Amino acid sequence: MRSILIPTLAASLLSAGVTAAAAAGDPSGTWLTEDGRAKIKIEKCGPGAAHACGKVVWLKTPLNDQGQPRTDIKNPDPKKRSRPVIGLTLMDGLKPEDGGYKGQIYNAEEGKIYDVSVSRESASELAISGCMLKILCGSQTWTKAPEEFAQVAPAPAKAKPAAKPAE
Structure with a gap:
């Protein structure tokens, strides 16, 4: 019995070490871009959650010059230009x-x-190369x-109601 238990225990420890090593390189989390203008949340997605995706969850300047939420105005597909940047999938x-x-x-x-490579430099740094x-x-x-930091898309500026005519 002892000869069976030791290889089984060794295999369990080895597979736990492999899982820990894979988790160490996992890019999941919320990340502040180098210029400080956006926060991207990377999490597992796709079939069987074998892939990871990154979405914009915060913008330093969430509104454009007209006081409206920033949109994907440079998108080559005109149908996508009105979609808000907050919530947009940037990494797929x-x-x-x-x-x-x-x-x-x-x-x-x-x-x-662009093609992108993502790797953990440390627990607090993520290297992005595109x-x-x-x-x-x-x-x-x-x-x-x-992780608790997230921003909800801002509501568009409301027009002031017209003054009521004097009676």
């Missing part, structure tokens, strides 16, 4: 690869999609934001 199809995650990232300021055509590349370091 992130799947584990090469010690991190790889997928696509949408740049709402340009209306373009490339277009594998030659035009850029990188940022995002920092961990409190």
